[in-house]
Amino acid sequence: MLALVAMASGFGQFGVVAALGSVAKGLGQVVPGSSLADRVGLSGTVLGVGLAIIRLSSLGSLPVTGLADRVGRRLVLVGTLTAGLALTVAAAASPSFWWFVVIFALGRPLLSTTSALSQVAAAEQTASADRAKAVALIAAGYGVGAGLIAIVHSLAAGALGFRGVFVLALVPLASVPLLRRWIVEPDRYQVMRAADEHPLPVWGAVAPAYRKRLAVIAALGFAISFVTGPANSFVFLYAQNILHQRGIVTAAMVVGAGVTGLVGLLAGRWLADRVGRRPAGALGVVGVVAFSSLAYAGTAPALVTGYVLAVLSGAVFAPAIGATLNEQFPTSVRASVAGWFLAAGVLGAVAGLVVFGVLATAENRFSEAAVVTFVPVVLATGLFWLLPETRGREPEELWSQR
Numbered sequence: 001m002l003a004l005v006a007m008a009s010g011f012g013q014f015g016v017v018a019a020l021g022s023v024a025k026g027l028g029q030v031v032p033g034s035s036l037a038d039r040v041g042l043s044g045t046v047l048g049v050g051l052a053i054i055r056l057s058s059l060g061s062l063p064v065t066g067l068a069d070r071v072g073r074r075l076v077l078v079g080t081l082t083a084g085l086a087l088t089v090a091a092a093a094s095p096s097f098w099w100f101v102v103i104f105a106l107g108r109p110l111l112s113t114t115s116a117l118s119q120v121a122a123a124e125q126t127a128s129a130d131r132a133k134a135v136a137l138i139a140a141g142y143g144v145g146a147g148l149i150a151i152v153h154s155l156a157a158g159a160l161g162f163r164g165v166f167v168l169a170l171v172p173l174a175s176v177p178l179l180r181r182w183i184v185e186p187d188r189y190q191v192m193r194a195a196d197e198h199p200l201p202v203w204g205a206v207a208p209a210y211r212k213r214l215a216v217i218a219a220l221g222f223a224i225s226f227v228t229g230p231a232n233s234f235v236f237l238y239a240q241n242i243l244h245q246r247g248i249v250t251a252a253m254v255v256g257a258g259v260t261g262l263v264g265l266l267a268g269r270w271l272a273d274r275v276g277r278r279p280a281g282a283l284g285v286v287g288v289v290a291f292s293s294l295a296y297a298g299t300a301p302a303l304v305t306g307y308v309l310a311v312l313s314g315a316v317f318a319p320a321i322g323a324t325l326n327e328q329f330p331t332s333v334r335a336s337v338a339g340w341f342l343a344a345g346v347l348g349a350v351a352g353l354v355v356f357g358v359l360a361t362a363e364n365r366f367s368e369a370a371v372v373t374f375v376p377v378v379l380a381t382g383l384f385w386l387l388p389e390t391r392g393r394e395p396e397e398l399w400s401q402r
Contacts, residue, residue, distance in 0.1 A: 001182045002118045003141030008081060008172035008179070009114040010145025012088040015166055016054060016104050019153050020047070020237045022162035027097040042097060050101045051233050052353040058346040060109035065116050065339030069332060073121045073189055076335075077114060078180045084110035085173040092166035112346075115142055116338040123326035124186035124334070128392055132272040135322030136265040139315065145172070147258045150236065154251035192331040213328050214340055216386045220321065221341045222348035223380035224285060228314065229349025230356035230373060231292035235307060238366060243300050253304050257311040264315025272320040276391045281324065282381035284317025289374050296370035327390040 016023075024042045042050075068076040087107030094100035118141075122134040153165050160168075239245040239253070271280035288310055295306025329337045352373055359369035 001179065002122050003137050004175075005077060005081060005179055005183065006115055006118040006138045006141035007145035007148075008085065008175065009111045009118070010142035010147075011149050011172050012085045012145075012169045013108065013111040013115070014146035015088060015091075015149050015153075015169065016051070016233075019149075019162040019165050020051075020233065022153065022165070022240075023097065023100060024237060024241070027094065027100060046097070047234075047237070047357060049354065049357070050097060051229075051357075052350040053101050054104050054108050055229060055346050055349040055353060057105035057108045058112040059343050061113040061116065061346075062339040062343045064109060064113045065342060066336040068117055068120070068335035072185055072193070073117055073124075073335065074183050074185050077117050077121070077183060078176065080110040080113040080117075081179075082173070082176050083107070084114060085169050085176070088166055088169040089173065092163040112342055113339075116342050117335060118142075119322050120326060120335050120338050121186050121189075123322065124188040124331065128327075128390075129273070131327070132269045132277075132319040132323045135326070136269045136315075136319040139318040139322065140262065140265050143258065143261050143311075143315070147254050147261075150254045151251045153236070154247045154254065188331045210329055210333070210337075213387060214337060216383050217325055217328065217337070217341050218344035220281075220380065220383050221344035222351075223377050223383070224288065224317065224321075225345035225348035226352040227288055227292055227374045227377050229352040231288075231295065231310065231370070233349075233353060234356065234360075234366070235295065235303075238296065239303060242366065243303060245300055245303070249300070249304075253307055256304070257308045260308045260312035261315045264312035265319065267312075268316035268319040271316065272323055273391060276389050277320045277324045277327075278384040278387070278389055281317055281320035282384050284313050284315075284320060285381050286378055287313025287316060289378050293370045293374050296366040298365070298367050324384075324387065324390055328387065 024047060027042075064076065064080060084107045087103060087110070091100055091103040091107070094103055118138045119135055122138050123131050126134040149165065149168070152160075152168065153162075156164075236250065239250050240247075268280055268284065271283070291306045291310035291313055293306070295303050295310060297303075297306065325338065325341055326334060356369050356373045359372055360366050
C-alpha cells in the first residue's frame with residue numbers, strides 16, 4: 001500500500017520534469033535563433049532558477065515531515081498526498097511561467113514529505129533482512145509513478161499539452177480515499193507512542209550524540225542531489241528541445257529506464273544485504289555521476305544510454321541509502337531525520353540546478369556543464385565510511401553506538 005502512495009506521489013511530483021519542455025514552449029516564446037532561449041522558449045538561467053525555486057520550496061517539508069514524529073505517519077501521509085496532488089492539478093491553470101513555479105512550489109514540499117514518509121513507514125514495519133527490499137519497493141513505486149507521467153507526456157503532449165498532463169493528477173487524487181483506508185500506523189511508532197515519547201520535530205529532537213551521523217547523512221543527500229537535481233530536471237527538455245528527439249523515442253527511453261530501474265533495485269537490494277550498505281551506496285553514486293555525464297554528451301544514443309544506466313545506478317543507490325537512513329536513528333526522531341536528509345537534498349539540487357543552468361546558458365553546450373557539475377561529486381563516496389555498517393542489524397542495536 002505504501003508503494004501505491006509513493007507511486008501517486010511520483011506521478012504528481014515528476015510532472016514538472018517530464019513536461020518542462022512543453023511548459024517552456026507554452027509559457028515562453030520560441031523564436032528563430034541558435035541560443036538556448038530561442039530554441040527552448042526560456043533561457044537556461046530562467047529555467048534553472050525556476051526549477052531551483054520549486055526544489056527549494058521542499059525545505060518546507062522539514063517541519064511537516066518532523067510532525068509525523070508527533071502525530072503519526074498515517075495522518076501526515078494522507079494529508080500531504082491529498083494537498084500535494086490537488087496543487088499539481090491547479091498548476092494546469094498557470095497563466096505564466098512564474099505562476100507555474102509558485103503553484104508547484106506550494107505542492108512540492110507536500111509530495112516530498114509523502115515520498116520520505118513512505119520509506120520511513122516501510123522501514124519501520126520490516127526487520128533487517130527485509131528492510132532494503134521494502135525500501136526498494138517504495139522506490140519502485142515512486143519510479144513507476146514518475147515513469148507513467150513521463151510516458152504520457154512523451155506520447156500525448158501534442159494532444160494534451162502540459163495543462164492536460166497536470167490535470168491527469170486527478171486520477172491518483174481520486175484514489176486517496178481508498179488508500180487512506182488501507183494505510184496503517186507502523187508497529188515501531190505505536191510502541192514508541194505507547195511509551196509516551198513525543199519529542200518536538202525540531203533540530204533539538206535529534207540528540208547531540210546523533211548529530212555527527214545526521215551531518216554525514218545530510219552531506220550524502222546534498223551530494224547525490226547536486227547531480228540528480230539538474231540531470232533529471234533538464235533531461236526531457238534536452239531530449240525534446242535540443243536534440244529534437246521524437247516523442248515515441250523518449251517514451252521508449254523511459255520504458256527502458258523502468259526496466260533498468262527494476263534491475264538496479266534488485267541489484268541494489270542484493271548488494272546492500274549481502275555486501276553492505278556502504279559499498280552499495282558508493283557504487284550507486286559513482287554510476288549516477290558517470291552515466292548522467294554521458295547522457296548530456298551531445299548525441300541521441302548517448303542520451304538514451306546514459307539516461308537508462310543513470311536510472312539503474314540511482315536504483316542501486318536507493319535501497320542502500322534508504323536502509324542506512326532509517327537504521328541509524330531511534331524511532332522517536334526517524335521522521336525528523338528523514339526531513340533533514342530531504343532538506344539537504346533540496347539544497348544540493350538547487351545548487352546543482354543553478355550551476356548547471358548557468359553553465360549550459362553561458363557555453364550553450366550541455367556536455368561541458370554536465371562534466372563540470374557532476375564529476376566532482378564522486379569524492380562524496382568516502383562519506384559512507386564515516387557511518388557504521390548496518391547490514392544485518394536492527395536499528396535498536398545501533399542507538400548505543402554514537
